[in-house]
Amino acid sequence: MLKIHEFLSVASQLAFNAAQIIQATKLSNNLHKQMKGVDDPVTQADIQAQTHILKVLRTYWPTLRIIGEEDQESQTDIQFQPSKLDLYNQKYFEKNKNGEDVNLEYELKDLCCWVDPLDGTLSFVQDEMDAVTTLIGLSYKNKPVAGVIGQPYHKINGQFEFKPLVFFGHTPQQRIFYSTALDQSEPNEFQKPQKEDKKIFATQKNRISEQNLNRTQQLASQVIQIGGAGKKTLLILQGEADYYLYIGKNQSLWDICASEALVNGFGGQVVNLQGGNYIYDPDVQATKCEGGCLVTLHSQNLPALIEITKAYL
DSSP: OEEHHHHHHHHHHHHHHHHHHHHHHHHHTOOOOEEEETTEEEOHHHHHHHHHHHHHHHHHOTTOEEEESOOOOOOSOOOOOOOOTTSSOGGGGSBOTTSOBOOOEEOGGGEEEEEEEEEOHHHHHTTOGGGOEEEEEEEETTEEEEEEEEEEEEEETTEEEEEEEEEEEEGGGTEEEEESSTTOOSOEEEOOOOOOOOOEEEEOSSSOOHHHHHHHHHHOSEEEEOSOHHHHHHHHHTTSOSEEEEOSSOOBHHHHHHHHHHHHHTTOEEEOTTSOOOOOOTTSSOOBOTTOEEEESOGGGHHHHHHHHTTOO
8 A cells, every 4th residue: 555645754864865967967067968868968867766666666666657758777785874764744745725534545556656856958968957846656557546746946036046946746636745844744735826817828948839829829918938848837826827839749747747646635627638538447458648738726717718728739
């Protein structure tokens, strides 16, 4: 069995560790960049962070299915203090926002962990650091059930500062927490934004055609272009954007699993441009999200929007 408070304890610490790996690579001034495809780089930080995350997860849950973005493994043995299974007390996750009991244990055979160690790699190599995140999602019977988003950098007064922040949550609990330090044992609760729909859209900064940018602008009162699926999800959760629209076929399940777990926990939705849900099936080799992506907390407004977006792909 996997206990959710133990998984979130370990996964949040791994997000902090990944931030340190990313920062160390950045400070080395040698990213060891390789190209997997057009505008699709991978760096030493991607590979080292994923190798570390998978190694630790398998130490605690040897039979847990894990699917990560990178197909390379680092030979560098990066040492961190052992992750604590009980960093967060179970009491933080026992009740949902209505005071009702929440299931806290899952059969390992029904779970899969989806890992993007450095989401927004293209932004990373372009020094757009606030677009970088680490994504660790957990699916149960092919649906997202828990998520961790780590954000190493923040833009403050026009400068990027390394101040790691980790958001995490268990979808059925309908609550999201965050932590500002690796050893913080009392998580802070993150409050759902209470705001009207102002039609502010977040979309990709790179890999977007003029036609798709024009489509987004026609739907929006304002468009925020920024890299990284995790970063755009954070804009939704923080109330800085109302919709995250991705018109394309190049995202993968590891890009959206953690995000969907958190967004669903706040009553929002992550769907394709036809309005359908993605299936997180580890037994299916296809991991691409070929139907695009639409994310919002304004679920009541989705049907009308989907009537437009369903023609985009």
